[in-house]
Amino acid sequence: MQTSNALLLDIVGASRTRFVIPPYQRAYSWKHRQCEELWLDIFRAARSASQHFVGTLLYAPERNDENGNARFSIVDGQQRTTTVSLILVALVRHLKNTGTTLAHTTADEIEARYLLLDGDSNLPGKLVLSRGDRTSYFDALLGAKPNDIASVNIADNLAFFTEKMAEPDFDAEALWQGLKLLSVIFAEVEKTESAQPIFESLNSKGAPLTTADLVRNYLLLAETHTQQTYLYDTYWSIIESLFVPDPGSLRLDNAIQGWLSVRFRKVRAHGPGEVYSIFKRYVEDDYTGTTEDLLRELRNFCFVWAENYRYHAVKKFRTMDWAVNGAPTLTSGFTRQKAHDEAYAQRVRAEMRNTDATL
Numbered sequence: 001m002q003t004s005n006a007l008l009l010d011i012v013g014a015s016r017t018r019f020v021i022p023p024y025q026r027a028y029s030w031k032h033r034q035c036e037e038l039w040l041d042i043f044r045a046a047r048s049a050s051q052h053f054v055g056t057l058l059y060a061p062e063r064n065d066e067n068g069n070a071r072f073s074i075v076d077g078q079q080r081t082t083t084v085s086l087i088l089v090a091l092v093r094h095l096k097n098t099g100t101t102l103a104h105t106t107a108d109e110i111e112a113r114y115l116l117l118d119g120d121s122n123l124p125g126k127l128v129l130s131r132g133d134r135t136s137y138f139d140a141l142l143g144a145k146p147n148d149i150a151s152v153n154i155a156d157n158l159a160f161f162t163e164k165m166a167e168p169d170f171d172a173e174a175l176w177q178g179l180k181l182l183s184v185i186f187a188e189v190e191k192t193e194s195a196q197p198i199f200e201s202l203n204s205k206g207a208p209l210t211t212a213d214l215v216r217n218y219l220l221l222a223e224t225h226t227q228q229t230y231l232y233d234t235y236w237s238i239i240e241s242l243f244v245p246d247p248g249s250l251r252l253d254n255a256i257q258g259w260l261s262v263r264f265r266k267v268r269a270h271g272p273g274e275v276y277s278i279f280k281r282y283v284e285d286d287y288t289g290t291t292e293d294l295l296r297e298l299r300n301f302c303f304v305w306a307e308n309y310r311y312h313a314v315k316k317f318r319t320m321d322w323a324v325n326g327a328p329t330l331t332s333g334f335t336r337q338k339a340h341d342e343a344y345a346q347r348v349r350a351e352m353r354n355t356d357a358t359l
Helices: 008-012 032-048 078-098 107-115 131-141 152-165 172-179 192-203 211-220 225-241 247-263 272-285 291-307 342-357
Strands: 002-007 017-020 052-062 070-076 182-188
Touching: 002 008, 008 052, 008 078, 008 182, 032 052, 032 078, 032 152, 032 172, 032 182, 032 272, 052 078, 070 078, 078 107, 078 131, 078 152, 078 172, 131 152, 211 225, 211 247, 211 272, 211 291, 225 291, 247 272, 247 291
Parallel strands: 017 070, 052 182
Antiparallel strands: 002 182, 052 070
Protein backbone atom coordinates (compact mmCIF):
# COMPACT_ATOMS: atom_id res chain seq x y z
CA MET A 1 0.00 0.00 0.00
CA GLN A 2 1.31 3.42 -0.96
CA THR A 3 0.53 6.32 1.37
CA SER A 4 1.20 10.03 1.29
CA ASN A 5 0.04 13.20 2.99
CA ALA A 6 -1.93 15.33 0.54
CA LEU A 7 -4.32 18.25 0.40
CA LEU A 8 -7.84 17.02 -0.21
CA LEU A 9 -8.59 19.59 -2.93
CA ASP A 10 -5.41 18.65 -4.79
CA ILE A 11 -6.71 15.08 -4.94
CA VAL A 12 -10.25 16.02 -5.94
CA GLY A 13 -8.94 18.52 -8.47
CA ALA A 14 -6.62 16.14 -10.31
CA SER A 15 -7.07 16.43 -14.08
CA ARG A 16 -9.01 13.77 -16.00
CA THR A 17 -9.74 11.81 -12.83
CA ARG A 18 -13.00 10.40 -11.55
CA PHE A 19 -13.66 9.06 -8.05
CA VAL A 20 -16.32 6.36 -7.75
CA ILE A 21 -18.10 5.10 -4.62
CA PRO A 22 -18.43 1.30 -4.99
CA PRO A 23 -21.93 -0.22 -4.92
CA TYR A 24 -21.23 -2.10 -1.68
CA GLN A 25 -20.56 1.12 0.24
CA ARG A 26 -23.28 2.47 2.51
CA ALA A 27 -25.32 5.44 1.33
CA TYR A 28 -24.27 8.98 2.11
CA SER A 29 -25.22 9.33 5.77
CA TRP A 30 -23.71 12.47 7.29
CA LYS A 31 -26.10 14.67 9.25
CA HIS A 32 -25.97 18.30 10.31
CA ARG A 33 -23.77 17.50 13.32
CA GLN A 34 -20.92 16.13 11.20
CA CYS A 35 -21.38 18.94 8.68
CA GLU A 36 -21.14 21.53 11.46
CA GLU A 37 -17.92 19.95 12.75
CA LEU A 38 -16.35 19.99 9.28
CA TRP A 39 -17.53 23.57 8.71
CA LEU A 40 -15.84 24.69 11.94
CA ASP A 41 -12.66 22.76 11.08
CA ILE A 42 -12.45 24.59 7.76
CA PHE A 43 -12.61 28.01 9.39
CA ARG A 44 -10.12 26.98 12.07
CA ALA A 45 -7.70 26.03 9.30
CA ALA A 46 -8.28 29.42 7.66
CA ARG A 47 -7.67 31.30 10.92
CA SER A 48 -4.47 29.42 11.70
CA ALA A 49 -3.28 29.44 8.06
CA SER A 50 -2.05 25.87 8.55
CA GLN A 51 -3.09 22.46 7.29
CA HIS A 52 -5.88 20.70 9.16
CA PHE A 53 -5.90 16.90 9.08
CA VAL A 54 -9.37 15.45 8.49
CA GLY A 55 -8.75 11.72 8.06
CA THR A 56 -7.83 9.00 5.60
CA LEU A 57 -8.81 8.63 1.95
CA LEU A 58 -8.32 5.01 0.94
CA TYR A 59 -8.74 4.23 -2.75
CA ALA A 60 -8.10 1.52 -5.33
CA PRO A 61 -7.34 2.24 -9.00
CA GLU A 62 -9.72 0.85 -11.61
CA ARG A 63 -9.65 0.67 -15.39
CA ASN A 64 -9.85 3.99 -17.19
CA ASP A 65 -13.29 4.87 -18.52
CA GLU A 66 -14.20 4.91 -22.20
CA ASN A 67 -12.89 8.48 -22.54
CA GLY A 68 -9.51 7.69 -21.05
CA ASN A 69 -10.21 9.30 -17.68
CA ALA A 70 -8.56 7.65 -14.68
CA ARG A 71 -10.99 5.97 -12.27
CA PHE A 72 -10.40 5.41 -8.58
CA SER A 73 -12.71 3.53 -6.25
CA ILE A 74 -13.03 5.19 -2.83
CA VAL A 75 -12.95 2.47 -0.18
CA ASP A 76 -12.81 4.73 2.89
CA GLY A 77 -13.44 8.47 3.13
CA GLN A 78 -16.54 8.82 0.96
CA GLN A 79 -18.59 10.67 3.59
CA ARG A 80 -16.03 13.43 3.98
CA THR A 81 -15.27 13.65 0.26
CA THR A 82 -18.96 13.90 -0.61
CA THR A 83 -19.54 16.57 2.03
CA VAL A 84 -16.64 18.70 0.79
CA SER A 85 -18.06 18.38 -2.72
CA LEU A 86 -21.45 19.61 -1.45
CA ILE A 87 -19.72 22.60 0.17
CA LEU A 88 -18.12 23.36 -3.20
CA VAL A 89 -21.50 23.08 -4.94
CA ALA A 90 -23.00 25.52 -2.43
CA LEU A 91 -20.00 27.87 -2.73
CA VAL A 92 -20.23 27.99 -6.52
CA ARG A 93 -23.93 28.82 -6.27
CA HIS A 94 -23.25 31.49 -3.67
CA LEU A 95 -20.55 33.17 -5.76
CA LYS A 96 -22.71 33.16 -8.88
CA ASN A 97 -25.89 34.32 -7.12
CA THR A 98 -24.31 37.13 -5.09
CA GLY A 99 -21.56 38.25 -7.44
CA THR A 100 -19.00 37.65 -4.68
CA THR A 101 -15.44 37.26 -5.96
CA LEU A 102 -12.47 35.38 -4.57
CA ALA A 103 -8.88 36.59 -4.73
CA HIS A 104 -7.37 34.02 -7.06
CA THR A 105 -10.17 31.95 -8.57
CA THR A 106 -13.72 32.14 -9.87
CA ALA A 107 -16.90 30.12 -9.47
CA ASP A 108 -16.48 28.72 -12.98
CA GLU A 109 -12.90 27.64 -12.26
CA ILE A 110 -13.93 25.88 -9.02
CA GLU A 111 -16.74 24.12 -10.86
CA ALA A 112 -14.53 23.08 -13.77
CA ARG A 113 -11.63 21.79 -11.69
CA TYR A 114 -13.29 20.19 -8.68
CA LEU A 115 -16.86 19.28 -9.65
CA LEU A 116 -17.23 18.60 -13.38
CA LEU A 117 -15.08 16.17 -15.30
CA ASP A 118 -12.82 18.32 -17.49
CA GLY A 119 -15.24 21.18 -17.06
CA ASP A 120 -17.90 19.66 -19.33
CA SER A 121 -21.33 19.76 -17.68
CA ASN A 122 -22.58 17.19 -20.20
CA LEU A 123 -20.38 14.54 -18.59
CA PRO A 124 -20.98 13.08 -15.12
CA GLY A 125 -19.26 14.80 -12.23
CA LYS A 126 -15.81 13.95 -10.99
CA LEU A 127 -17.39 12.21 -8.01
CA VAL A 128 -19.79 9.35 -8.72
CA LEU A 129 -21.75 8.23 -5.67
CA SER A 130 -23.26 4.80 -5.07
CA ARG A 131 -26.46 3.96 -6.88
CA GLY A 132 -28.93 5.27 -4.33
CA ASP A 133 -27.30 8.72 -4.19
CA ARG A 134 -25.83 9.09 -7.67
CA THR A 135 -28.74 10.82 -9.40
CA SER A 136 -29.36 13.11 -6.42
CA TYR A 137 -25.75 14.27 -6.37
CA PHE A 138 -25.74 14.93 -10.11
CA ASP A 139 -29.00 16.84 -9.72
CA ALA A 140 -27.35 19.01 -7.07
CA LEU A 141 -24.31 19.45 -9.28
CA LEU A 142 -26.41 20.68 -12.19
CA GLY A 143 -28.43 23.20 -10.21
CA ALA A 144 -31.40 21.44 -8.61
CA LYS A 145 -32.83 23.06 -5.50
CA PRO A 146 -32.71 21.01 -2.27
CA ASN A 147 -36.48 20.46 -2.36
CA ASP A 148 -36.12 18.80 -5.77
CA ILE A 149 -33.36 16.38 -4.69
CA ALA A 150 -34.48 12.84 -3.79
CA SER A 151 -31.73 11.91 -1.31
CA VAL A 152 -32.70 13.37 2.06
CA ASN A 153 -29.13 13.70 3.36
CA ILE A 154 -27.79 15.29 0.19
CA ALA A 155 -30.72 17.71 0.07
CA ASP A 156 -30.55 18.56 3.78
CA ASN A 157 -26.79 19.09 3.86
CA LEU A 158 -26.78 21.18 0.69
CA ALA A 159 -29.51 23.33 2.27
CA PHE A 160 -27.46 23.49 5.50
CA PHE A 161 -24.38 24.86 3.72
CA THR A 162 -26.50 27.20 1.61
CA GLU A 163 -28.01 28.66 4.79
CA LYS A 164 -24.57 29.02 6.35
CA MET A 165 -23.41 31.02 3.34
CA ALA A 166 -26.47 33.26 3.54
CA GLU A 167 -25.57 34.43 7.05
CA PRO A 168 -24.50 38.11 7.25
CA ASP A 169 -21.02 37.37 8.60
CA PHE A 170 -20.17 34.62 6.11
CA ASP A 171 -16.67 35.04 4.67
CA ALA A 172 -16.36 33.24 1.32
CA GLU A 173 -12.64 33.93 1.07
CA ALA A 174 -11.98 32.38 4.49
CA LEU A 175 -14.03 29.32 3.54
CA TRP A 176 -12.06 28.90 0.32
CA GLN A 177 -8.70 29.31 2.07
CA GLY A 178 -9.72 26.79 4.74
CA LEU A 179 -10.90 24.26 2.17
CA LYS A 180 -7.50 24.43 0.49
CA LEU A 181 -5.82 23.56 3.80
CA LEU A 182 -7.73 20.34 4.54
CA SER A 183 -5.26 17.46 4.44
CA VAL A 184 -5.68 13.67 4.39
CA ILE A 185 -3.59 10.54 4.42
CA PHE A 186 -3.98 9.44 0.80
CA ALA A 187 -3.59 5.66 0.68
CA GLU A 188 -3.61 3.57 -2.49
CA VAL A 189 -4.09 -0.17 -2.60
CA GLU A 190 -3.06 -1.92 -5.78
CA LYS A 191 -6.12 -4.16 -6.10
CA THR A 192 -9.70 -3.61 -5.06
CA GLU A 193 -9.92 -7.01 -3.39
CA SER A 194 -7.05 -6.10 -1.01
CA ALA A 195 -8.73 -2.84 0.03
CA GLN A 196 -11.35 -4.38 2.30
CA PRO A 197 -8.92 -5.91 4.85
CA ILE A 198 -7.17 -2.53 5.05
CA PHE A 199 -10.51 -0.78 5.49
CA GLU A 200 -11.41 -3.17 8.31
CA SER A 201 -8.03 -2.57 9.94
CA LEU A 202 -8.50 1.19 9.80
CA ASN A 203 -12.03 1.12 11.15
CA SER A 204 -12.64 -1.82 13.44
CA LYS A 205 -9.54 -3.47 14.88
CA GLY A 206 -8.34 -2.69 18.37
CA ALA A 207 -10.16 -1.12 21.28
CA PRO A 208 -11.93 2.11 20.33
CA LEU A 209 -10.52 5.29 21.83
CA THR A 210 -12.52 6.66 24.73
CA THR A 211 -13.37 10.32 25.19
CA ALA A 212 -10.72 10.45 27.91
CA ASP A 213 -8.11 8.99 25.51
CA LEU A 214 -8.93 11.60 22.89
CA VAL A 215 -8.93 14.49 25.37
CA ARG A 216 -5.64 13.41 26.93
CA ASN A 217 -3.92 13.01 23.58
CA TYR A 218 -5.30 16.31 22.32
CA LEU A 219 -4.03 18.24 25.35
CA LEU A 220 -0.61 16.61 25.66
CA LEU A 221 0.42 15.80 22.11
CA ALA A 222 1.64 19.28 21.18
CA GLU A 223 3.82 19.63 24.30
CA THR A 224 7.49 18.71 24.66
CA HIS A 225 8.31 15.36 26.20
CA THR A 226 9.35 17.04 29.46
CA GLN A 227 6.14 19.07 29.64
CA GLN A 228 4.03 16.03 28.72
CA THR A 229 5.55 14.09 31.62
CA TYR A 230 4.99 16.97 34.03
CA LEU A 231 1.36 17.55 33.00
CA TYR A 232 0.56 13.84 33.02
CA ASP A 233 2.09 13.21 36.46
CA THR A 234 0.73 16.39 38.03
CA TYR A 235 -2.79 16.34 36.64
CA TRP A 236 -3.88 13.53 34.34
CA SER A 237 -2.69 10.56 36.39
CA ILE A 238 -4.58 12.02 39.37
CA ILE A 239 -7.70 12.54 37.26
CA GLU A 240 -7.62 8.89 36.13
CA SER A 241 -6.92 7.56 39.61
CA LEU A 242 -10.03 9.25 41.02
CA PHE A 243 -12.34 6.88 39.13
CA VAL A 244 -10.68 3.46 39.41
CA PRO A 245 -11.93 0.85 38.83
CA ASP A 246 -13.22 2.34 35.59
CA PRO A 247 -13.36 -0.25 32.76
CA GLY A 248 -13.87 1.46 29.43
CA SER A 249 -13.30 4.85 31.09
CA LEU A 250 -17.06 5.27 31.48
CA ARG A 251 -16.87 7.23 34.71
CA LEU A 252 -14.08 9.56 33.58
CA ASP A 253 -15.80 10.11 30.23
CA ASN A 254 -18.94 10.99 32.16
CA ALA A 255 -17.00 13.45 34.32
CA ILE A 256 -15.52 15.17 31.28
CA GLN A 257 -19.00 15.55 29.83
CA GLY A 258 -20.20 16.97 33.15
CA TRP A 259 -17.34 19.48 33.29
CA LEU A 260 -17.98 20.51 29.71
CA SER A 261 -21.70 21.04 30.37
CA VAL A 262 -20.76 23.52 33.10
CA ARG A 263 -17.88 25.22 31.36
CA PHE A 264 -19.28 25.46 27.80
CA ARG A 265 -22.99 25.93 28.34
CA LYS A 266 -23.90 27.29 24.93
CA VAL A 267 -23.32 23.90 23.26
CA ARG A 268 -24.82 20.75 24.71
CA ALA A 269 -23.56 17.22 24.04
CA HIS A 270 -26.56 14.99 23.39
CA GLY A 271 -24.58 11.79 23.79
CA PRO A 272 -21.08 10.43 24.48
CA GLY A 273 -20.19 10.51 20.79
CA GLU A 274 -20.46 14.29 20.68
CA VAL A 275 -18.35 15.13 23.75
CA TYR A 276 -14.89 15.17 22.17
CA SER A 277 -15.85 17.35 19.20
CA ILE A 278 -17.52 19.86 21.55
CA PHE A 279 -14.46 19.74 23.82
CA LYS A 280 -12.26 20.64 20.85
CA ARG A 281 -14.63 23.40 19.87
CA TYR A 282 -14.47 24.85 23.39
CA VAL A 283 -10.67 24.74 23.57
CA GLU A 284 -10.06 26.08 20.06
CA ASP A 285 -12.81 28.68 19.83
CA ASP A 286 -13.61 29.78 23.38
CA TYR A 287 -10.85 28.94 25.86
CA THR A 288 -8.08 31.51 26.33
CA GLY A 289 -5.97 29.98 29.10
CA THR A 290 -3.04 27.56 29.10
CA THR A 291 -3.14 23.78 28.87
CA GLU A 292 -1.97 23.54 32.48
CA ASP A 293 -4.75 25.84 33.68
CA LEU A 294 -7.32 23.71 31.88
CA LEU A 295 -5.94 20.47 33.33
CA ARG A 296 -5.84 21.97 36.80
CA GLU A 297 -9.46 23.02 36.50
CA LEU A 298 -10.52 19.63 35.17
CA ARG A 299 -8.65 17.85 37.96
CA ASN A 300 -10.33 20.01 40.62
CA PHE A 301 -13.75 19.39 39.11
CA CYS A 302 -13.06 15.65 39.08
CA PHE A 303 -12.32 15.72 42.82
CA VAL A 304 -15.92 16.78 43.36
CA TRP A 305 -17.41 14.61 40.63
CA ALA A 306 -15.69 11.45 41.84
CA GLU A 307 -16.75 11.99 45.45
CA ASN A 308 -20.36 12.53 44.36
CA TYR A 309 -20.32 10.05 41.49
CA ARG A 310 -23.56 8.31 42.42
CA TYR A 311 -25.34 11.66 42.87
CA HIS A 312 -23.77 13.69 40.12
CA ALA A 313 -26.57 15.89 38.79
CA VAL A 314 -24.89 18.73 36.95
CA LYS A 315 -26.97 21.32 38.82
CA LYS A 316 -24.82 20.62 41.88
CA PHE A 317 -21.82 22.09 40.11
CA ARG A 318 -23.30 25.28 38.66
CA THR A 319 -21.01 27.35 40.86
CA MET A 320 -17.59 28.11 39.40
CA ASP A 321 -15.90 28.00 42.83
CA TRP A 322 -14.47 24.55 42.14
CA ALA A 323 -12.36 26.07 39.38
CA VAL A 324 -10.61 28.31 41.91
CA ASN A 325 -10.54 26.47 45.20
CA GLY A 326 -9.49 23.02 44.06
CA ALA A 327 -9.98 20.14 46.46
CA PRO A 328 -11.66 22.19 49.25
CA THR A 329 -14.44 22.95 46.81
CA LEU A 330 -17.63 24.91 47.32
CA THR A 331 -20.65 23.08 45.98
CA SER A 332 -24.07 24.70 45.53
CA GLY A 333 -22.87 27.68 47.59
CA PHE A 334 -22.04 25.69 50.74
CA THR A 335 -18.58 25.10 52.17
CA ARG A 336 -17.75 21.43 52.40
CA GLN A 337 -17.28 20.51 56.07
CA LYS A 338 -15.57 17.66 57.85
CA ALA A 339 -17.77 14.87 59.11
CA HIS A 340 -18.72 14.95 62.78
CA ASP A 341 -17.92 11.23 62.99
CA GLU A 342 -14.91 10.69 60.73
CA ALA A 343 -14.79 6.93 61.32
CA TYR A 344 -18.40 6.61 60.25
CA ALA A 345 -17.78 8.82 57.21
CA GLN A 346 -14.83 6.68 56.13
CA ARG A 347 -16.92 3.52 56.50
CA VAL A 348 -19.72 5.01 54.36
CA ARG A 349 -17.27 6.14 51.68
CA ALA A 350 -15.74 2.65 51.59
CA GLU A 351 -19.18 1.11 51.21
CA MET A 352 -19.99 3.49 48.36
CA ARG A 353 -16.71 2.65 46.62
CA ASN A 354 -17.48 -1.07 46.95
CA THR A 355 -20.99 -0.50 45.59
CA ASP A 356 -19.68 1.54 42.66
CA ALA A 357 -17.12 -1.17 41.88
CA THR A 358 -19.94 -3.63 41.26
CA LEU A 359 -21.92 -1.31 38.93
